[in-house]
Amino acid sequence: AQTVTQSQPEMSVQEAETVTLSCTYDTSESNYYLFWYKQPPSRQMILVIRQEAYKQQNATENRFSVNFQKAAKSFSLKISDSQLGDTAMYFCAFYTGTASKLTFGTGTRLQVTL
Amino acid sequence: EAGVVQSPRYKIIEKKQPVAFWCNPISGHNTLYWYLQNLGQGPELLIRYENEEAVDDSQLPKDRFSAERLKGVDSTLKIQPAELGDSAVYLCASSRGTGWSKNIQYFGAGTRLSVL
Numbered sequence: 001a002q003t004v005t006q007s008q009p010e011m012s013v014q015e016a017e018t019v020t021l022s023c024t025y026d027t028s029e030s031n032y033y034l035f036w037y038k039q040p041p042s043r044q045m046i047l048v049i050r051q052e053a054y055k056q057q058n059a060t061e062n063r064f065s066v067n068f069q070k071a072a073k074s075f076s077l078k079i080s081d082s083q084l085g086d087t088a089m090y091f092c093a094f095y096t097g098t099a100s101k102l103t104f105g106t107g108t109r110l111q112v113t114l
Numbered sequence: 115e116a117g118v119v120q121s122p123r124y125k126i127i128e129k130k131q132p133v134a135f136w137c138n139p140i141s142g143h144n145t146l147y148w149y150l151q152n153l154g155q156g157p158e159l160l161i162r163y164e165n166e167e168a169v170d171d172s173q174l175p176k177d178r179f180s181a182e183r184l185k186g187v188d189s190t191l192k193i194q195p196a197e198l199g200d201s202a203v204y205l206c207a208s209s210r211g212t213g214w215s216k217n218i219q220y221f222g223a224g225t226r227l228s229v230l
Contacts, residue, residue, distance in 0.1 A: 004156075033217060043203060044117075045157070045221035052214075091156050100212040101147070101170065102219060104156025 002027045004094050006105035013082045014113055021077045021108045023092030033095040034068065034075045035102065040088040051075065087112045116140065120206050120222035128230050132194035135225045139208030146183055147219060148191050149205040157205050163189065201229045
């Protein structure tokens with residue numbers, strides 16, 4: 001079974017600063033996807049970024065980038081130039097074609113302050 | 115393009131009462147998911163539909179939960195009777211498919227259920 005671990009329940013960062021959220025996972029699969037989703041107080045899960053396991057190059061989306069270490073089974077999210085609107089719960093998730101479902105971590109609550 | 119629409123946003127019921135949640139996926143999305151999100155936790159899959167067929171309902175408590183996706187579009191999730199422990203957020207998501215190029219899931223805003 002796949003598991004996803006987010007060891008930071010809460011984090012805080014000042015506006016315009018950079019923050020990194022950690023995620024580790026465990027799987028015996030060789031082909032999979034990793035995702036970061038953002039869930040603001042409105043509750044709607046919003047896709048932030050996606051990484052394909054067979055791609056060595058780290059994915060980037062504007063201010064968001066990942067550090068994917070396949071051997072270490074680590075998938076961290078870096079948010080640069082943090083904005084107040086980045087305040088939300090961030091969930092790391094894992095997807096395989098075998099299960100065809102997302103397995104989520106327990107989330108990290110990020111607070112961006114002035 | 116309209117996103118995944120769920121209703122109601124909030125529902126408060128007394129225990130042992132029935133409740134139903136409705137989901138309209140993104141147009142053209144063949145795969146529909148229902149997730150349960152307990153407070154302080156990540157979502158967990160309840161059921162996955164491919165068109166109108168429930169292909170993974172292994173985590174659905176079938177003694178009280180049921181779901182349907184008539185005509186392969188809208189879906190309804192029902193609980194009867196509701197228990198106190200069912201208080202949670204119920205999220206619906208859809209994707210174009212489950213293949214590698216189609217597996218991005220788009221979520222609705224969820225229904226927050228409170229059972230008193």
